Amino acid sequence: MIGHVHSFVSAPVAFIGAQNVAKGGRVQLSESHPAVPPLHQIDPARHLLIAGPTASGKSALAMRVAQAQGGLIVNADALQIWSCWRVLTARPSAADEASAPHALYGHVAPGVTYSVGDWLRDIAGLLDRRLIVVGGTGLYLTALTRGLAHVPPTPPAVRAEGNVRLAAEGGLARMVADLDPATRARIDTLNPARVQRAWEVLTATGRGLADWQADTPPPLIGADDAQRIVVTADRDWLADRITARFQAMMRQGALEEARAMLSSWDPAQQWARAIGAPELIAHLRGQIDLPTATERAIIATRQYAKSQRIWFRGRMKDWKTVEADQKGTERN
Template structure:
């Protein structure tokens, strides 16, 4: 059987911990109408792709499959690529990495710009092996299986003009009006970031974003080359898991990890987007007490999990949903 993970904090912690002790150290998933996948249902001759929200148990599932069937576990989490965050992003432990081969974890230094295109390039060099790709970054996984359009980078002067236009009164509506019809019909025109990005592409290249996306190359991993799973979990169950796991992170050095990066802290950098990092930085700077920082970090993690689930439901409908499993209660 296969699929789950852990976290903690403050008032609910005693109750959760008591539940854990009563249940052998595991937070049990609720009853689900979805199947819990078995190892004998996983095809060892194809790549295995495992998506799931944070703390749902997907990393534990990947490790169990790798130990039973072989394969290289490949990270598909945009937060776990950074070398500075092991504990805070729940990267596989050294023991897990010793139990099965892992790739693309902690391989990018802070300050380096790293895109989904960079990730695809790095993964392409691994395709001669059977891969077990696991993570919660939906953009990585959809780009892997659907292809990624090349869009030229935006010049800094166009980006600055876009920032100014969006900040002006009525700027969003004017930007939407400037877009080409095909792009305007495709994107979420209520999302300022999406609209500005589309406007910048059109301003910089003279071609609409939809036109660039129409030139998407074939995917690195076609649907028939992989078994694709989405680990699902009840929202309240997952919230308890997130809380329990964050407490475990704190016990294992998350605050010290953030303290080590404090001299280099820049909230505008990609590496600084690790969930919980801004709240712990605020605590270390004396801007809030530790219980408040912890509570806010847990809330931010729940919000992140919600956005992951929305992506999976909206963009990965042809992936097979499987229920989380209490046997998988290691870090995710």
């Protein structure tokens, strides 16, 4: 990982604080500005890619750049694509979308299957203008900048069989054992979604995922076509922000969003993977009380942020790192 790049940061400007306010139905951070590179160091003629863990202030950074330089803000967060979650995934508010153009937020209906390949096809149609791509889904961002092999879609019957196998006792371990050695060595074998996807590809095509990935085409946005920034922050500081933000989400309607999806809830669906959704649904079903649901959701969000940081450190080492300036940060 590239070390702390303090010279790249406008030193007097602090990252948005942990105190959250809600505007237009979306949880937002306080009005202080994020630590950003001086605008003259950001080339408006090139795309800007901003990665970072959840609650790190990257969306506010994208807004500031868009308002100063222009550009289309494009979502690179696999949780913010779903139309059913605005508050719970901290999607941009209607006011945000009115003040700067946004794309690929909340554009997928629940029940629709949506992959990183679908996202790349969507973003390919936007490349006729300057993009500010912002998000925390490392797979999206690495696929965008390194390319993604075309893997045939999984037939519904194979997907259904995979769901059954994974749900069975010891299903994950058996799926891992069934994979071809090259794929098994490459993927996160503790991630059920990744393992099932690899198993489905091998079962449906007779060819391992690693073999398909070896035929990777050129990236949509190469290293010379964009500035690439990874926002980093102190773990404890970020944990405090995650807590404050989720509490604000609860005040601003996250539970109501979950209630609206209660009748159609299916934990096997992609849209049901929104962080905090399973815990709120469990509360609405009377399985746990609300304080417990809230605390578990906050813990799940912190774990998600940890997995994001691991991805950035391991797979995006050639991105420039900008560390949050936490001095003078508001807290509550």
